[in-house]
Amino acid sequence: MTATDPRESVHKRTLTMGRVPNVTRADAPTPLRNPLAFIAARWTPDPRTVRRAALAALVMSVVIVVTGGAVRLTGSGLGCPTWPKCTEDSIHNTAEMGVHGYIEFGNRLLTYVLCAAVGWAIVAARSQKPYRRSLTRLGWAQFWVVMGNAVLGGIVVLVGLNPYTVAAHFLLSSALIAVATVMWQRTREGDAEPRPLVGKAVQQLVWFLVGASVLLIAVGTVVTGAGPHAGDSSEVARMPVDWEAVAKLHAVLAWIVVTLTFALWFVLKAVDAPSGPLARTRELFLILLAQGVIGYVQYFTDLPEVLVGAHMFGSCVMWIWVLRVLLSLRERPEETAPAATPVPAQEPATSASIAGPR
Numbered sequence: 001m002t003a004t005d006p007r008e009s010v011h012k013r014t015l016t017m018g019r020v021p022n023v024t025r026a027d028a029p030t031p032l033r034n035p036l037a038f039i040a041a042r043w044t045p046d047p048r049t050v051r052r053a054a055l056a057a058l059v060m061s062v063v064i065v066v067t068g069g070a071v072r073l074t075g076s077g078l079g080c081p082t083w084p085k086c087t088e089d090s091i092h093n094t095a096e097m098g099v100h101g102y103i104e105f106g107n108r109l110l111t112y113v114l115c116a117a118v119g120w121a122i123v124a125a126r127s128q129k130p131y132r133r134s135l136t137r138l139g140w141a142q143f144w145v146v147m148g149n150a151v152l153g154g155i156v157v158l159v160g161l162n163p164y165t166v167a168a169h170f171l172l173s174s175a176l177i178a179v180a181t182v183m184w185q186r187t188r189e190g191d192a193e194p195r196p197l198v199g200k201a202v203q204q205l206v207w208f209l210v211g212a213s214v215l216l217i218a219v220g221t222v223v224t225g226a227g228p229h230a231g232d233s234s235e236v237a238r239m240p241v242d243w244e245a246v247a248k249l250h251a252v253l254a255w256i257v258v259t260l261t262f263a264l265w266f267v268l269k270a271v272d273a274p275s276g277p278l279a280r281t282r283e284l285f286l287i288l289l290a291q292g293v294i295g296y297v298q299y300f301t302d303l304p305e306v307l308v309g310a311h312m313f314g315s316c317v318m319w320i321w322v323l324r325v326l327l328s329l330r331e332r333p334e335e336t337a338p339a340a341t342p343v344p345a346q347e348p349a350t351s352a353s354i355a356g357p358r
Contacts, residue, residue: 040127050135051187053117053124057142058180060117062316064110065173068153069312071107073305077161077231079104083154111150118142121183132191138183145176161232163225163239170221174319181323190334197274198329202267206326209260213322216253217315222246228303247299254292261285264325280328284321291318 045053071077079093079100080086086093086105093101122139125132149172156165196203226243230236265281291314298307 036123036126039123040131043127044129045124045127047128047187050124050128051184053121054139054180054184054187057114057117057121057139058177058184058320060110060114061142061173061176061180062313062320064107064114065170065177065316066309066313067107067110068169068173069309071104072166072231073229073309074100074103075231075233076100076103077236078157078234080108080157083157111146111153114146115143118146125183125187134191135183135186138179138186141179142176142183145172145179149173149176161230161236163230163237166231167221167225170224171218174217174316177316177319178323181320182327185324185327186332189332192333194330194332196330198268198271198277202264202271202273203329205260205264205267206329209257209264210322210326212253212257212260213319216250216257217319219246219250219253220315223250229305229308251295251299254288254295258285258288258292261288276328277325280321280325284318284325287314287318287321290314 071079076099079097079102082088085091086101086108087097093105118139122136122143125135125139128135149169152165152169152172156162156169159165222239222241223243223246225239226241226246227238228243230238261281261284265278265285268278268281291311294307294311294314298304298311301307
């Protein structure tokens with residue numbers, strides 16, 4: 001026998017193990033045709049990653065509201081006087097535009113950060129195993145709301161901070177917060193049919209609370225549209241209503257929301273409700289008290305910008321907790337797989353031919 005050189009055998013094994021699979025020309029554009037499916041086929045995120053992605057989208061939806069309020073409160077609403085460019089000749093602000101240009105353009109850049117957070121939430125939800133269609137749809141709903149609000153924000157600039165468009169801009173941001181809150185909650189639940197934890201009367205009371213909260217937020221946008229903070233140092237049209245009268249109506253609605261929250265907590269204690277709804281309701285009550293203190297202080301101190309901004313942030317937090325109270329009234333466990341059909345037991349063999357070879 002002819003001896004084989006050991007180095008030659010090692011070299012041959014290396015070539016065999018390092019073989020590259022064939023990739024056809026048709027496979028190349030696959031990531032471009034459906035990038036989400038391409039990523040989902042190669043990555044399975046941990047459930048905590050999906051929850052954190054949804055939470056990041058929710059946090060950014062609040063941040064964009066607060067920074068948008070900062071744009072208005074610093075008189076930078078027309079820091080970039082046109083849209084989608086910042087000026088007629090430049091897509092970004094220039095040094096001649098001063099601090100207002102930096103503030104307004106910086107807020108526009110944060111929209112891309114928000115899009116990135118929502119995109120991460122969509123990718124994480126799409127890649128989760130098993131695939132949850134409802135979760136992915138909530139992510140896409142956020143994306144389209146962001147796109148719609150970006151266009152509406154451009155319209156706000158083009159019409160010179162018309163107060164009605166500013167109010168619509170804030171309300172659409174509140175809708176984004178609502179969808180993001182629902183998605184965050186759904187990442188911590190299963191996909192089984194929801195099971196109520198409280199009776200019908202309690203559920204109706206909570207829906208009254210949600211309705212009153214929506215009305216409170218809507219009237220708050222009227223207070224903003226009629227108030228002194230127009231968003232720019234130039235002459236900007238205001239809503240033709242008595243600002244103080246609308247502010248008092250806003251306060252009355254706030255007390256209605258506080259009363260409904262306290263009544264809900266009392267009813268939940270009376271019916272010995274689970275700890276989840278009780279905890280969310282107690283947290284909401286404390287948030288409302290803090291928000292009320294800020295509201296009254298800013299009213300009696302001629303609306304200082306810092307307190308108005310804090311009140312806007314509190315409005316977002318209040319809205320999130322109202323939705324958390326609503327979502328805490330039911331539970332959605334993981335879906336259970338259908339039980340396997342039992343296989344009938346076989347009878348023991350009765351002969352050597354049936355039993356098989358020995």
